[in-house]
Every structure is written in structure tokens, then in C-alpha cells.
Amino acid sequence: xxxxxxxxxxxxxxxxxxxxxxxxxxxxxREVLEGLLVCILADGNALLESNxxxxxxxxxxxxxxxxxLDFSRVQNTPDLMPSDITGTEIIRESGGEREFxxxxxxxxxxxxxADEINRATPKTQAALLEAMQExxxxxAGETYDLPRPFFVLATQNPIDQEGTYPLPEAxxxxxxxxxVLDYPSYEEERDIVNLYTGGGSGGAAPAVDxxxxxxxxxxIQALVREVPIADDIRDRAIRLVRATREAETVDFGASPRASxxxxxxxxxxxxxxxxxxxxWEDVEAMAAPVLRHRILLDFRAEREGLSTDDVIADxxxxx
Amino acid sequence: MSEVTADADADxxxxxxxxxxxxxQIRREGWKVAVINAVIDAALTTLVVNLVATVLGGVPSxxxxxxxxxxxxxxxxxxAGVTLAEPTVSSAAVVGAALGCLVFAVEVALRxxxxxxxxxxxxxxxxxxxxxxxxxAVRQDRGSRMARRLYExxxxxLERASSVGLLDLRRVAVTxxxxxxxxxxxxxxxxxxxxxxxLGDGSETGVQTGGTDAxxxxxxxxxxxxxxxxxxxxxxxxLDATIDTSGSxxxxxxxxxxxxxxxxxxxxxxxxxxxQRAGFTEREQLEDAALIRExxxxxxxxxx
Numbered sequence: 001x002x003x004x005x006x007x008x009x010x011x012x013x014x015x016x017x018x019x020x021x022x023x024x025x026x027x028x029x030r031e032v033l034e035g036l037l038v039c040i041l042a043d044g045n046a047l048l049e050s051n052x053x054x055x056x057x058x059x060x061x062x063x064x065x066x067x068x069l070d071f072s073r074v075q076n077t078p079d080l081m082p083s084d085i086t087g088t089e090i091i092r093e094s095g096g097e098r099e100f101x102x103x104x105x106x107x108x109x110x111x112x113x114a115d116e117i118n119r120a121t122p123k124t125q126a127a128l129l130e131a132m133q134e135x136x137x138x139x140a141g142e143t144y145d146l147p148r149p150f151f152v153l154a155t156q157n158p159i160d161q162e163g164t165y166p167l168p169e170a171x172x173x174x175x176x177x178x179x180v181l182d183y184p185s186y187e188e189e190r191d192i193v194n195l196y197t198g199g200g201s202g203g204a205a206p207a208v209d210x211x212x213x214x215x216x217x218x219x220i221q222a223l224v225r226e227v228p229i230a231d232d233i234r235d236r237a238i239r240l241v242r243a244t245r246e247a248e249t250v251d252f253g254a255s256p257r258a259s260x261x262x263x264x265x266x267x268x269x270x271x272x273x274x275x276x277x278x279x280w281e282d283v284e285a286m287a288a289p290v291l292r293h294r295i296l297l298d299f300r301a302e303r304e305g306l307s308t309d310d311v312i313a314d315x316x317x318x319x
Numbered sequence: 320m321s322e323v324t325a326d327a328d329a330d331x332x333x334x335x336x337x338x339x340x341x342x343x344q345i346r347r348e349g350w351k352v353a354v355i356n357a358v359i360d361a362a363l364t365t366l367v368v369n370l371v372a373t374v375l376g377g378v379p380s381x382x383x384x385x386x387x388x389x390x391x392x393x394x395x396x397x398x399a400g401v402t403l404a405e406p407t408v409s410s411a412a413v414v415g416a417a418l419g420c421l422v423f424a425v426e427v428a429l430r431x432x433x434x435x436x437x438x439x440x441x442x443x444x445x446x447x448x449x450x451x452x453x454x455x456a457v458r459q460d461r462g463s464r465m466a467r468r469l470y471e472x473x474x475x476x477l478e479r480a481s482s483v484g485l486l487d488l489r490r491v492a493v494t495x496x497x498x499x500x501x502x503x504x505x506x507x508x509x510x511x512x513x514x515x516x517x518l519g520d521g522s523e524t525g526v527q528t529g530g531t532d533a534x535x536x537x538x539x540x541x542x543x544x545x546x547x548x549x550x551x552x553x554x555x556x557x558l559d560a561t562i563d564t565s566g567s568x569x570x571x572x573x574x575x576x577x578x579x580x581x582x583x584x585x586x587x588x589x590x591x592x593x594x595q596r597a598g599f600t601e602r603e604q605l606e607d608a609a610l611i612r613e614x615x616x617x618x619x620x621x622x623x
Binding site: 227228231232 | 448472
């Protein structure tokens with residue numbers, strides 16, 4: 001039995017409350033938090049690149065806490081097997097009889113943090129990404145649906161690449177967005193230190209309220225797809241993605257999946273910001289997160305010292 | 320449950336209808352603005368062309384005045400009861416009006432070439448994206464909850480928006496000022512001679528002097544030939560002249576008798592009449608003496 005339909009205004013207010021609640025534990029990183037929420041509302045998965053110790057686990061766990069979602073974490077290592085993630089069949093004795101039962105892996109959660117995904121072997125990566133894409137797991141001929149909403153946040157460490165298995169382009173394309181977590185400013189870092197080393201909390205993370213149910217998230221996900229977008233903005237977004245395939249500085253451009261992702265995330269951002277329609281500003285804001293992991297720069301761009309974000313910003317200005 | 324769905328559908332249809340109505344109204348406002356701009360530009364064109372053609376002495380290859388079609392005259396007589404004394408119209412005015420009509424048609428066509436709703440969006444940038452999105456959503460018959468919510472928002476915004484932004488008020492004001500200036504110049508030209516207006520020699524233009532045109536042989540306006548009454552300059556030489564008062568002017572008696580009778584009547588002066596400096600008119604006015612003479616002759620003929 002589904003919950004009664006909640007008013008759109010109420011849902012948008014609750015999303016604003018989610019941000020407030022997460023803000024109790026996470027200082028700064030507003031753009032990354034917004035990207036994370038956009039990804040959840042768009043029913044996608046995110047790739048997060050950050051150095052260690054920047055609070056990505058805390059952020060994802062907090063989002064799960066305030067949204068009443070199950071949370072699990074997978075620490076990827078080279079010896080991790082696909083079944084360690086998806087689950088495996090085990091023999092269980094009950095009443096003197098033995099039977100095979102499927103023991104669900106950590107992927108059966110609403111929010112899955114796959115830490116350092118590039119340390120897992122390609123086979124394990126493929127199993128994780130396939131489950132992420134299909135929203136289901138197949139084991140011993142049986143198919144098991146993953147819980148909904150389902151959201152994977154996979155992290156990559158940009159340093160210490162020795163012994164890693166970088167995700168191939170075809171795999172990174174499955175992530176809706178790629179977020180880059182940077183170091184906080186001095187003031188933010190001071191606030192973080194004060195928050196987690198003060199005597200009041202005893203070092204524990206501050207308490208947060210659950211303000212959004214999983215049913216409400218599902219409703220929002222359905223509403224996000226209904227957010228109207230003007231034809232010209234949609235066409236411009238498509239032109240932007242196509243421009244990545246024609247730009248001189250780009251060796252490998254983005255796929256049509258990127259066009260869909262760009263429009264969908266723009267809709268989610270518009271909803272998150274309490275608007276009823278997509279603005280070009282939404283597309284601009286989501287262009288880098290949606291495209292940065294889907295394009296490969298040409299040697300000319302690297303020679304000129306251009307980053308992927310620089311090239312995307314130029315393309316946004318051009319279209 | 321079905322009642323709730325039916326209500327939602329009805330609301331949805333109502334919102335869509337209202338958006339369609341609003342879009343229709345925006346298009347109507349766009350038409351109004353296009354027509355307003357075109358009308359003032361056409362009026363200015365008409366006046367300017369008329370003025371220029373008049374100053375240049377008419378439209379080349381056209382007579383100074385063109386006959387008004389009988390159909391129009393009859394229509395005027397029958398509908399308005401107006402009978403024109405002179406069933407002709409200035410060719411300058413006709414050409415001006417024709418060019419004005421052309422400007423009107425071209426400007427309206429150019430102004431409505433760009434979709435009127437887009438023009439409204441450009442004039443109200445804050446409303447642009449949402450209105451454009453709503454327009455596209457209505458066209459695609461989107462009746463989702465989010466679309467309905469968008470329609471509500473857009474309708475509320477439209478109540479606060481104005482189509483005045485479509486009208487370039489500064490441009491309209493400048494054009495109206497120009498129309499006023501050209502109108503004043505036209506009136507000035509019609510009332511005052513071109514030579515007096517400093518625009519040229521009236522005797523050369525013919526039309527401006529009201530009748531020296533070689534083609535025109537009818538009666539002409541005397542005051543337009545002689546010009547406005549004016550103080551004539553005094554002469555520079557004093558001449559003494561004595562006029563003897565002789566004769567009564569009755570015509571029956573001799574000169575001596577008449578003179579005596581006049582003196583006796585008390586009307587005669589006891590002294591010589593004091594002379595005054597003779598006045599004269601300007602040369603160009605005197606040149607029209609032949610025409611004045613012709614006038615007098617014709618008046619006499621009419622009297623006889």
C-alpha cells in the first residue's frame with residue numbers, strides 16, 4: 001500500500017529541510033551536497049573524486065540518515081569478489097534439511113557507498129556497475145530486484161594510483177554525474193574542527209532528524225521527470241553534448257546517455273530549488289558534473305593546460 | 320477515486336485553457352503594438368513625403384492636383400452629405416498617403432514576423448523561460464502535476480506582467496514629436512508663402528503662389544497672390560504738391576463753377592493738401608499687376 005500523494009510544495013520544503021539537516025554535520029561542500037541530492041532525485045548514481053579525509057562517507061551516511069534510507073558501505077580491494085558485493089548462495093540447514101539460500105550482499109541497500117572503486121578488479125567493478133545500471137542482481141539463475149530508491153556513490157582517489165584499475169570510459173558513462181570534492185576553506189575547516197572536537201558532542205556526529213521518507217523520495221523522482229522543460233533549452237542542452245563530439249580539444253565526446261542525463265539532472269536541480277520548470281541556469285550548473293567523466297581531452301588541450309571543466313565551460317559559452 | 324481523478328483532469332484542462340487564453344491575449348497585445356508602431360510611422364511618412372513634394376513643387380510626372388474619383392465623391396455626398404467645392408486632391412498628398420500605406424503594411428508584416436509571444440518574453444525577461452516552457456508544454460498537451468503547477472505560476476506572473484514593455488515608448492514619443500513638427504511645417508507652408516517661410520522663391524514654384532502655374536487658367540486667390548497685408552516702407556523723398564480745390568465734382572457746371580460750389584459746400588480745404596511720402600510694394604508683388612488687372616476685368620464682366 002503506497003503512501004498518500006504529498007503536495008509538491010511540501011515535498012520541496014522537505015528537500016530544503018534535508019539540506020539544513022545535512023548542514024548540521026557537513027560544513028561547506030554545498031555544491032557537492034546539491035549534486036548528491038540531484039543524483040538521488042534523478043534516480044542516478046554518482047562518482048565522487050576526492051582525497052581521503054574530506055568527509056564523503058559522513059556526507060553520504062548523513063543523507064541516508066535524514067532520508068530514512070538504508071545505508072551500506074563497500075571498501076573495494078583487489079581481492080574483492082563480485083559475490084562479496086552482490087551476494088551469494090549459501091547452504092543453510094533448517095529442520096534437518098539443507099537448502100541453498102541467497103545471502104544478499106551489501107549492494108542490497110538504498111544508499112551504497114563503494115569506496116575506492118578503482119581498487120577493485122575489473123570483474124568486480126563490472127558486477128557492481130551492472131547491478132547499479134539494471135537495478136537488479138542475478139545469482140544462480142535467479143534475479144533479485146534491488147531496493148528502491150537505489151543510489152550508489154562510488155569514490156575514486158585521485159592520488160596513489162599504483163595498483164589500481166581505472167574505470168574504463170564505458171563504465172564511467174554509467175554514472176549520471178561525477179562530483180569533485182575539494183578541500184574546504186580555512187573558515188570551513190575551522191568550523192569542522194570546532195564541530196567534531198568540541199566537548200558538547202563528545203566527538204560524535206551531531207544528531208539529525210529524518211525529514212523525508214523513501215516513499216516521498218520515490219514520489220519526487222516521479223515528479224522530477226514531469227518537470228517541464230522548454231524546447232529551446234532542451235535543444236540547447238543536446239547541442240552542448242553534441243559539441244563535445246565535435247570540439248577540437250576533445251578526443252572522445254559524450255554519448256546520448258549524457259544528453260538524457262543532462263536534461264534529467266537539470267530537471268532535478270530545478271525541482272530541488274523549488275522551481276516548476278527548467279532554466280538554462282540548471283543546465284549550465286549540471287554540465288560539468290554530467291560531462292566531465294564522459295569526455296577525453298585531446299593532447300592540444302593538455303598542452304594548453306586546459307582541464308575538462310575548462311573545456312566544458314567554453315562549450316557552454318559557445319552553444 | 321475516479322471523482323478525484325476527474326476533478327484533477329478538469330482542473331488540468333482548465334489551467335491549459337487559461338494558458339491558451341493568456342497566450343492568445345499576448346498575441347493580441349503584440350498585434351496592437353505592431354499596429355500602433357506602424358500607424359505612427361506611416362503617418363510620419365505621409366506627412367514628410369507630402370511636405371517634401373510640396374516644397375519641390377509637386378511630384379514629377381504627375382499634375383499638381385489629381386481628380387477625386389466620382390465613386391468617392393458620390394459616397395461622400397450620400398453617406399456624409401459632403402459636397403466638395405473642388406473635386407481634386409493634391410498629388411503630393413496622394414503620393415504621401417500611398418507611401419504611408421506601404422510603410423504601414425511593411426512594418427506590420429516585419430513586426431509580426433517574429434512570434435509575438437517571443438517578443439513578449441523578450442520584453443519580460445523574468446517571465447521568459449517559464450512562459451516559454453508553459454507554451455511548449457501546452458502545445459505538447461502536457462497535463463502532469465508539474466505542468467499544472469507551472470501553468471498556475473505563469474498565470475499568476477502574467478497578471479503582474481505588462482505588455483507595455485513591447486512598446487518602445489521613447490521611440491513612439493520621438494516619432495510623435497516628429498509628426499507634430501512636420502505637421503506644423505506643413506501648415507506653415509500651406510498658410511504662408513514659401514518665400515516667406517524662407518524655403519524658396521514663390522514665383523518660381525507656381526503652386527505655392529496659388530495660381531501662376533502655367534497649366535492653371537481659372538480664377539485664383541487674390542490674397543495668396545498679393546500676400547498678407549503689410550506696412551509698406553515710406554519713401555525717402557519729400558515732394559510738395561498743392562492741389563487746387565476747384566469744381567464741385569457734380570459734372571454739370573463749368574470747372575470754375577464747380578470749384579466755387581465745392582468751396583461753398585464747406586468740404587473744400589482752405590489750405591493746400593499736405594503731401595505724404597509715397598508708398599510702394601515690393602517688386603515681386605508688382606509683377607502680378609497683370610494678373611490683378613485680369614481679375615478686375617473679369618469682375619467687371621461679371622457685373623455687366
